[in-house]
Amino acid sequence: MMNALFLSLMMWIQPGCHAAGEIVLTDKGKARHKIVLPAEPTKAEVRAADILRKYVQQISGAQLALVNENNWKDGEPAIFIGNTGHSGAIGEEQIAGEGFAIATDDQHVYIRGGSGKGIIYGVYTLLDDYFGCRKPAQGPAVVPKKQTLTINRNLLDRQIPQFVYRETYYPAPLDPEYQEWHKLHSFGDLWGLWGHSYFKLVPPKEHFAAHPEYYAFVNGKRRATQLCLSNEQVFHLAAGYLKKAMADNPDALYWSISPEDGTGYCTCDQCALTDKEEGTHAGSLIRFVNRIAAQFPDKQFTTLAYTYTIQPPAVTKPAENVIIMLSSIDAYRHRPLAEETSAAGFRKALQDWKKVTRNIFIWDYTTQFTNYLAPFPDYFLLQQNLQYFADNGVKGVFSQGSGETYADMAEMNAYLQAEALWQPHQPSDTAFDRFMTAYYGKAAKPMAQYVKALAANLHAAGVALDIYGSPVNHRNDYLSPIAIEHYSTFLDQAEKAAGSDTLLAGRIYNARLPLEYTVLQQARLYGTDKHGYLVPSGNGFAPARQFAARVQRFAQQAQKAGVKELAEAGIGPEAYAKEWQSILAKPWQPSLAFGKKVTLLHPFTPEYTAKKEATLTDGLTGNTDFALNWLFVYGNDLVATIDLGEAKPLSKVNVNFLQDARHNIFLPTNIVVETSTDGQSFQPVAVQPVAAVAEEDFTAHVENFKLTLKPSTARFLRVTAKHLPQMPAWRGNDKKPAICCDEIVVQ
Known part of the structure; x- marks a missing residue:
């Protein structure tokens, strides 16, 4: 300090x-x-x-x-x-x-x-x-x-410097001079081995076929989800890899020995016994890392306290040359981590790790991974969180933003984080004012007003800001159409102030991209309603005029701004435009159920189901984004009853389900359609078994099911989709499977 x-x-x-x-x-x-x-x-x-x-x-x-x-x-x-x-x-x-x-x-x-x-x-x-x-x-x-x-x-x-390791992960710090100018580090420079590293130490492609015992024992079977840390040969292979890697890269300061992303930890007798003795699954991890660290006492090792390893062992302390990198991934971002309820587990873990080690780094998150371009107004909480880390003895911080791709206020976020990583207790407005003046010049005032308005409205709304959220779920609060119009007035003023300065105008256009992205995403949700992309046409609906051109303008500006992907491991602007082309070219499908009332037996997940029950009868289908136009049910069957208003002859039901194992979403095992005249007594009219989940299928895709009904006339129609009873062993976690349905089309 x-x-x-x-x-x-x-x-x-x-x-x-x-x-x-x-x-x-x-x-x-x-x-x-x-x-x-x-x-x-x-x-x-x-x-x-x-x-x-x-x-x-x-x-x-x-x-x-x-x-x-x-x-x-x-x-x-x-x-x-x-x-x-x-x-x-x-x-x-x-x-x-x-x-x-x-x-x-x-x-x-x-x-x-x-x-x-x-x-x-x-x-x-x-x-x-x-x-x-x-x-x-x-x-x-x-x-x-x-x-x-x-x-x-x-x-x-x-x-x-307050912290010995300082990294903010946005496009700007990838510029070598920017990195030095703002006193930042890069994991590419400091680490000989970074992040989730188990399978770099002992690659499954090289060893699993001949030696499955090197890998985790999960649900009665060896699986390449994590390593078996009690296996002696795993230790020797890891130590051998590190010895060679250190010889090839003698200047590296840190070496990561960390689990792969996800769970699927080993439950063999020896690993389970170790974890039981330590009271945490981090027990076998810390014992293993300590053994490696003892082989290389002049080197520093990092390991992740993340998901199943977040709590420290009760018996074994990390060695002096072992650094704990603690993740804050489960916390929402609308309040400081020191106060946010969802960060309670993180705060407890930090205090518990402090009791057993002085060497703690934090892996923090400052972007929305499911929608990099969505407005993510935690702007003025960044410094507060870094102050909290500093006050709790944290020695280093990896502040993960959008990486190489452009994101909401990416330049400002990088600048503010860099300043606070060096000295978090400086006056809070200093860095913000300096950035606005230097980057936006004569447009600094309206741009500052824009940023402050977003942050203030988020605070007033009191809603969760989720790093895995979606802008469509905030259409009634800080990202409502009225709020977006208000923000746009500041950007209009900024563009006017820029005048003929094309460089400055381009920066303001880039800052407007998150609002335009939100409007486009919400247009999919609004659909046939006001602010949707569909307008009345004949007996149905068709895309609004000029909508395709608007999408194309957005895609072109996004590419120019440096948007490489719109979500983590997601599509880029060009593919996004093509996705919209497919949506706009798809004829609207009439349905007897359109706009009708839906009653659910089991609750939906509200943070991913913006239209609630109406999702199933709003005339809109979804794509591979589970947070948009899907009714998301976690750990239960989908049982949806539609009141058609009056008895009608029924012949077909068309329904889509999403398969996205990465987000624990799976196809149903069985689909049953029933009808009723009184809403009390139902008769089955169609049954559709669904094939078992394929092994190791992490590809997100939509499956369409067309069910021909027994001839019937009814007012009520009930669709039951049985969820997968338990997570497939290959998925490697202990969460419950979810089921997602977008629209029930009745003919």
């Missing part, structure tokens, strides 16, 4: 303040100072000097001479970079971690760094905080033009 001296100094020493006088570095485009490096500078010190020379020339036109300290003449005005013998008041004090110090006296400037890239961070901070340069996003930095460049005399700016 910033020390007390720095905090007090910064209250009166700020860029542009002249109370203590100024040192003139360049005057009318000519350099007055030289850069002085140590006699034997490090690579980082040389790079820092080159960075400073490059930007001073861009700012002022002046070319700073570069000399080694043994060639510097005493008394010449100098900018001392690195551990020189003339580092003045900051020359003797050791700088912790990747910290740095910037200081001046009456004539000279001194910049020193701690370990790693500390000296480079110091130079970029000088450029940003004192020379007015900005790097709000990827691409070229914003550089002011001034031939005379000055800095205050007698200043001292010491900074030490």
Whole structure:
């Protein structure tokens, strides 16, 4: 953290303040100072000097001479970079971690760094905080033009990072200069082996056929879901892999030994006994990781406290060179993690791990993985959550955003997170105001109003912000059509302020993409209603004019903005446009059940069923997105009774079900259609058995079932779809199977 001296100094020493006088570095485009490096500078010190020379020339036109300290003449005005013998008041004090110090006296400037890239961070901070340069996003930095460049005399700016590992995962930090400018890390640089790593250590493709005993024993059978950590050969294979990998990558700081995503943990006698002794499935994991860590005492290992390993063992403590990476995946994001009810399990896990180790990293989440472009207004909670981590002794944070693909306010999120990862207890508005001014310029005010309005409306709505949610489920609150119109007024003002500035206009268009995406997604849900994509046509409905063109414009702008996929492992803008083309080309199908009342025996899952019971008779079908136009029933049969209003002759029922094993959604095992004249006594008129679930089928797809009914006339029709009684063993988790139905078409 910033020390007390720095905090007090910064209250009166700020860029542009002249109370203590100024040192003139360049005057009318000519350099007055030289850069002085140590006699034997490090690579980082040389790079820092080159960075400073490059930007001073861009700012002022002046070319700073570069000399080694043994060639510097005493008394010449100098900018001392690195551990020189003339580092003045900051020359003797050791700088912790990747910290740095910037200081001046009456004539000279001194910049020193701690370990790693500390000296480079110091130079970029000088450029940003004192020379007015900005790097709000990827691409070229914003550089002011001034031939005379000055800095205050007698200043001292010491900074030490709060976290030893700092990563925000958005497109901007993938720019190498952005990463260094904002003092960030990358798992690609720090880790020799990252994330879910079991199957990198012992790949099933190489070993499972001959040695199934290396893998988890689940429901009475060996399966390639996780490793069997009590198997001695698994230990030797993992240690052998790491030994070779470490030799190939000696500079890597961390090595991950972590379960695969999902459950399917081993329940063999030895693993089960270990977990029972430890009181958690993390017991066998920590014992295994500790054994590996003991083989490589000079290396650091990370492992995941995630899903079934989230609670620490009761007996075995992590070794000193083992770091616990704790996940916050189960928490909603509309309130700070320190307060949110759904984060109670995470908070407890954090406190419990703190009792057994000082080495904790956090794997946090700041985007909606099912809809990267959906507005996700946790913007002003990011810093609060990082403060909570800091106050609880967390040493590092991986803040997972949308990765390489553009997402809602991706540039702003990366910037705010980067600032808070370095120092979470800085004034909360500082980074936000700096970003808005640097990135949106003359449109900063309406853009700030837009962002604040979204966040305020989310708070007022009091609804859950889910990283696996959908914008269609908020059509009645902060993403209602009225609210979207209100937000659009701010973006309209921003576009007006941008005027002929095409670069700025493009940034505002990108910021508008989440609203347009929400409108398009909600149009699928509204369907034949107001705000839907269908309008009356003859005796049915047809797509509204110009709707196809609107979709195409969105897709083109999304591609231009850098949207590669609209969801985690999902489709891109081009495929999204084609998906819409298919929807718009599909004739609307009339049904005797259209708009009729539906009664359910078992409840639907509200967070995924925006239209409630009406989902089954709204005239709309779904695709592979389970959160859109599907009635989602968890752990129960679908039993839906439709009141047709009056007795009618019935001949056919057409119904779709979704198969999406990744989200625990499976086809029914059997479909039964019954009819009734009074709604009390029902007679079966069709039965459709459904084939068993295929092995290892994780492909999301829609299955259509056409049932021919026994000739009957009835007012009431009941459809029963039997859900899978238990999760297939190959799925590898202990959740209940869900069933999804989109529309019951009756003829």
